[in-house]
């Protein structure tokens with residue numbers, strides 16, 4: 001018998017308790033406060049953020065929580081219990097050793113974000129920090145566990161140092177600092193979608209982010225009015241965004257953009273034709289270059305139409321655009337793995353797509369509320385037949401962005 005496995009998430013009170021306990025057991029004192037930041041799901045608009053495109057993510061109700069205390073010491077001491085782990089990992093690092101390339105492990109997201117925010121002049125704190133982290137955001141699932149780490153740590157360090165809530169301007173500066181940490185400290189050339197979703201998310205709302213204008217608009221996202229749920233299937237085929245695959249996709253887009261003398265691909269007229277001409281002159285693979293550029297151009301257009309469909313409450317159109325998006329990520333951008341495709345095929349004609357960077361991770365599907373269990377079973381069965389890892393599931397509704405929880 002097939003019984004789907006569900007990802008457990010805890011409420012704020014349980015996260016505070018777990019982070020505080022971890023803090024006490026490692027540092028022997030109470031933290032000064034606890035902050036949380038969510039993972040995110042991107043509903044549509046993938047691999048367009050670094051090209052000035054449009055994305056529609058929302059913040060998950062799965063959070064990372066960090067308990068923090070200023071230590072007065074010249075180092076950061078960070079302990080972290082990843083989801084499903086029983087042993088905490090710990091890193092102690094002198095403040096002055098944090099910077100580009102160091103540490104380039106999970107701890108780089110944490111102390112790297114604090115470092116980048118100090119560098120940007122948005123956090124004023126020269127002393128060491130003790131931090132204990134617990135998380136419900138699955139790692140390597142395309143649900144932005146890294147942004148949740150960065151944003152909880154950076155917001156916590158900022159609000160602790162200032163003694164007050166972060167202003168809008170400070171949140172915006174933290175977005176940039178967290179992106180910088182990811183790019184320069186950990187070496188993942190990601191684009192900024194995740195950090196915005198984690199810092200700007202709101203309960204019940206999705207975000208329409210236009211990376212060209214910099215505008216982020218909060219829009220109601222309530223599927224239950226349509227009797228639908230958003231089912232996340234984590235394939236548990238882990239992905240890493242600093243292993244060169246992500247960078248190779250982004251590299252093509254950045255090169256074409258630079259060759260067209262533009263700041264973003266979005267600004268380039270006739271981008272596909274110009275990419276073809278460039279690839280030919282440079283001796284690059286013309287077909288591959290055109291496919292990559294075509295995805296970015298079409299995905300941005302598709303996401304703009306998806307935003308209109310949401311506004312018009314047209315979920316039939318929205319579902320179709322999701323499927324088109326998946327097919328483009330599969331056929332043009334080539335970031336869909338067999339495990340992701342297995343989920344997409346198993347859900348039939350429903351609105352469904354891979355979410356996030358791809359190369360592993362999760363697929364989201366619009367499912368009638370009463371069919372959630374049955375669809376999860378079908379996805380599990382398909383994975384079992386192909387001898388893929390067993391997927392795990394979550395029904396996602398939009399939750400709050402990064403905030404102090406104790």
Ligand code: GLA
Pocket residue numbers: 042045046047048049050190191192193194241356357358
């Ligand atoms: C990852 C990156 C984001 C974005 C997505 C794809 O999540 O961190 O910046 O590029 O992939 O949309």
